[in-house]
Structure formats: structure tokens, C-alpha cells
Amino acid sequence: MDPDWHDDEKLIEALRDALASADEVPSAFVEAGKAAFAWRTIDAELAALTYDSAQDPIDALAIRSESAILRSLTFASDGWTVELELTPTAVLGQLDPPEVGTVTARGDGGKLAEAEIDELGFFVLGPPPNIPYRLVCTTQSGTTILTGWVTP
Amino acid sequence: MRDDPTVVDLVTRARDGDKGAWDELVERYAPLVYSVCRRCRLAQPDIDDVGQSVWLRLVEHLPGLREPAALPGWIATTTQRECFRLIRASSRVEPVDFVQAPDVPEQAIAEEEVLRHERKTVLRTAFAELSRRCQVLLALLMQDPPAPYDEISRRLQVPVGSIGPNRARCLTRLRQTPALARLAADGPDDRTRG
Numbered sequence: 001m002d003p004d005w006h007d008d009e010k011l012i013e014a015l016r017d018a019l020a021s022a023d024e025v026p027s028a029f030v031e032a033g034k035a036a037f038a039w040r041t042i043d044a045e046l047a048a049l050t051y052d053s054a055q056d057p058i059d060a061l062a063i064r065s066e067s068a069i070l071r072s073l074t075f076a077s078d079g080w081t082v083e084l085e086l087t088p089t090a091v092l093g094q095l096d097p098p099e100v101g102t103v104t105a106r107g108d109g110g111k112l113a114e115a116e117i118d119e120l121g122f123f124v125l126g127p128p129p130n131i132p133y134r135l136v137c138t139t140q141s142g143t144t145i146l147t148g149w150v151t152p
Numbered sequence: 153m154r155d156d157p158t159v160v161d162l163v164t165r166a167r168d169g170d171k172g173a174w175d176e177l178v179e180r181y182a183p184l185v186y187s188v189c190r191r192c193r194l195a196q197p198d199i200d201d202v203g204q205s206v207w208l209r210l211v212e213h214l215p216g217l218r219e220p221a222a223l224p225g226w227i228a229t230t231t232q233r234e235c236f237r238l239i240r241a242s243s244r245v246e247p248v249d250f251v252q253a254p255d256v257p258e259q260a261i262a263e264e265e266v267l268r269h270e271r272k273t274v275l276r277t278a279f280a281e282l283s284r285r286c287q288v289l290l291a292l293l294m295q296d297p298p299a300p301y302d303e304i305s306r307r308l309q310v311p312v313g314s315i316g317p318n319r320a321r322c323l324t325r326l327r328q329t330p331a332l333a334r335l336a337a338d339g340p341d342d343r344t345r346g
Contacts, residue, residue, distance in 0.1 A: 001327070001335045002271065008323050015279060015326070016294040018272035025186045026196075029203055033178035033185075036207035037171055046208060049201070050241050149204055 035108045044136060044146035047075035047082055075135075075147040082137060082147055090126030091150075093135070097121070101139035105129050128152060163220035177223075178207065184224060184269040185231045191265065192235035202234045224269065228262035278331040286322035293319060 004010040051074035073084040081096040091113075093103065098121025105113040105125055112129040117137060125135075130152055137145040162180075165173035185206050189199040209230055217223065279287065289308060292299040305312045326332065 001332055005327065005332075008320060011323055011326065012290070012294060014271070015275050015290065016296075018275035019279065019294070021187060021272055022183055022276055025183050029186060029200065030179060030182045032200065033182055033203060033207045034175045036178075036204065036211055037166075037174040039208055040169070040211045040214075046205070046212075048205065048237065048241075146208075148201065 038108055039146070044144035045077045045080065047077040047080060047145050047147045049148045050074050050076045073150065077145060080137075080143070080145050082135065082145065084135075084147075084150070086128060086150075086152070089128070090124050091128050091135075093117075093123045093125065095121040095123070095137055095139070095145070099139040099141060099143075101137060103138075104136045105133040106136055107131050107133045159223055160220040163214065163217060163223060167214045167217075174211075177210075180273070181224065181227050181269075183272070184227055184265065187269065188228055188231040188262075188265050189235055192232070192239065194235060194238065198238055202231060202238060205234045206231050224266045225262060228265045228269075232262055232265075274331050274335055278326050278329040281329040281331060282322065282325060286325060289315070289318055290322055290326075 002014070005014060051072070053072045069085045069087055071086045073086070075082045075084070079097075083094045083096070085092040091105070095101070095103075095117055098119065099117070100119050101117040103115050103117050103123045103125060104111055107129065112131070112133050113125050113127070115123045115125045117123045117139070132149050132151045134149055135145075135147045137147075139145075159177075159180075162173045162177050166177055182203075185203055186199065189202050194202065206227065210227065213226070217226070279290070282290070285308065289304065292304050292307065299307075301312045301315050304310075304315055308315075308318075310318060
């Protein structure tokens with residue numbers, strides 16, 4: 001036991017701190033962690049978010065003025081990159097290095113949309129899910145790549 | 153605390169597909185993930201992102217986790233890496249001092265956060281083991297500012313003069329709870345053990 005805790009004041013202080021820090025964790029944060037268990041059976045390479053135009057003020061402006069693309073995102077794992085462009089009607093994507101396969105958008109509740117990946121690595125997934133989802137790309141050679149969350 | 157048999161049991165059960173055990177692990181370690189994120193000064197949406205990555209990696213990592221007792225350290229280190237990755241990817245958050253400090257090994261920071269988390273967990277467990285009366289009294293005294301003695305006297309129906317001695321008794325009981333007594337039995341050198 002911490003020697004400080006023999007002192008009544010210090011023990012009360014430590015206790016207050018301990019109880020307060022449990023309260024500060026939002027319940028939604030804990031619930032999201034619990035939901036992650038649903039992904040247990042997917043044996044995939046995780047591709048993490050490395051770029052999001054929504055977080056880049058200059059790009060966000062450029063994209064808005066230019067086209068129907070609402071947002072562009074990049075996810076990368078050690079060997080793979082998944083580039084996404086979100087448009088009002090579809091999610092346009094490219095897997096790099098290119099390989100034929102299938103791509104599925106999944107939420108916590110299961111499959112939301114599915115599409116083929118062509119030999120150039122392109123895919124068009126639509127209509128875009130309107131709830132948070134992740135993409136699972138399964139290539140012909142048997143690799144599965146799971147992106148981080150996309151929140152529309 | 154590191155060799156807490158509960159953690160070993162929870163990990164084993166979660167690995168075998170027990171959702172309830174997983175939920176308990178998340179509840180137990182969410183404050184640790186959260187506090188590491190806060191130390192990296194991330195905003196809420198980023199904390200959520202990091203949380204997702206950490207839990208997913210843990211789900212993946214469960215079957216390969218040879219020593220469940222090392223779990224808290226693994227969680228803290230993984231969270232910290234994810235925070236750094238996010239900071240690097242977005243460059244939106246100014247790096248904070250400890251992020252830049254090259255002389256502080258990553259492991260040491262995570263270790264410190266784990267110890268802090270364990271101390272808090274022990275205190276919360278100990279508090280939960282107290283009688284309802286002690287819990288109410290201590291909660292009133294822990295308010296900021298502390299509740300006035302006459303209010304405590306009214307709510308607990310004890311004379312004002314006995315609040316001080318009651319407080320001391322409750323704190324003594326807190327020190328004697330199994331949770332805290334176990335720490336005392338482990339001795340002060342417990343923290344330096346790997």
C-alpha cells in the first residue's frame with residue numbers, strides 16, 4: 001500500500017481522484033469497446049486511417065468547390081492501401097496494390113453493402129451506408145483487409 | 153494486482169468466445185485507455201477512434217496473449233502508440249511535452265499509467281467493499297467543497313461530534329479491506345516487478 005495512504009487526508013484525496021476518473025469515461029466509449037467483440041471472428045489485416053480530408057482545412061475547401069466528392073480518406077496497413085472517395089451516391093474506392101476480390105461495408109450489426117473489386121483495384125459501393133461502417137476487402141489470393149471506421 | 157486471477161480468468165473466457173468476460177475486461181480497462189488518451193490531449197472523436205483501434209487489436213491479440221497478467225501494460229502501450237499514430241497522421245494536435253521527450257522510454261510512460269490505473273482500481277474496489285454508511289459519509293466528505301458537518305449529521309443521523317471519529321473509522325476500514333490489504337501484503341517492492 002502506498003505509504004501516503006496512512007495519512008487520512010491523502011487517502012481521501014486519492015479516493016476522490018479514483019472515483020472521479022471512473023466517472024469521466026463516457027458510457028458510449030465503454031459500449032463501443034464492448035461492441036468490438038463482434039469483430040472477433042474476422043481474421044484481417046487492420047488498415048488504419050492515415051488521411052482524412054475532413055481534417056484538412058485546405059483540402060476540404062478544394063474538394064467542396066470542385067466536385068461531387070464529399071470527402072476522401074486513406075487507410076493503410078503494412079502492405080495495403082485503401083483510398084476512398086465518398087460521394088452522395090456511392091463510395092468509390094481503390095485497393096493498392098490492385099487485386100481482384102470483394103469488398104463489404106459492415107457496421108456493428110452486420111453487412112450493409114457489398115461490391116466487386118476489379119483487376120485495377122477499383123470498386124464502387126452504393127448506396128453509401130448512412131451509419132458508421134468499416135470496409136472488409138477480401139482478395140482473390142486470400143488476404144482480408146479491414147479498414148478503420150468511416151462515419152458518414 | 154498484476155497476477156490478479158480475475159484478469160487471467162477473464163482473458164481465458166473471452167478468448168473462448170465469452171462475451172460477458174469481454175465486457176468485463178472492457179469495463180475494467182476503459183478508464184486506462186481513456187486516461188492515456190487524455191494524457192495525449194486528444195479530443196473526444198479522436199479518443200473514440202483510438203479506443204476502437206485498441207479494442208480491435210485486443211480482440212485480435214487475445215488468442216496470442218501468452219501472459220494475461222501482462223494485459224494492462226499491453227493495453228497502455230498499444231493505446232499510446234495509437235495516440236501517437238493519430239497525432240502524426242493529422243498533425244492537428246500539438247505534441248505535448250512527454251510525447252517529445254526522447255529520453256523517456258515509451259515503456260516507462262505506459263508503465264506509469266498502468267500503475268496509476270491499478271491504484272485507482274484498488275481504491276474503487278476497496279470503497280465498494282465498505283458499508284453503505286461509510287460510503288455515504290466519505291462521499292459527503294469528498295464533495296468539493298465538503299458537505300458541512302451539520303448536513304452530514306442530519307443525513308446520517310449522527311451527532312456532529314462523532315463525524316470526525318466515524319470518518320477515521322471508515323478510513324481505517326478502507327485500509328483493512330481485502331483489496332487494500334492485498335496491496336500491503338505484496339509489499340512496496342511490488343511495483344518494480346515486471
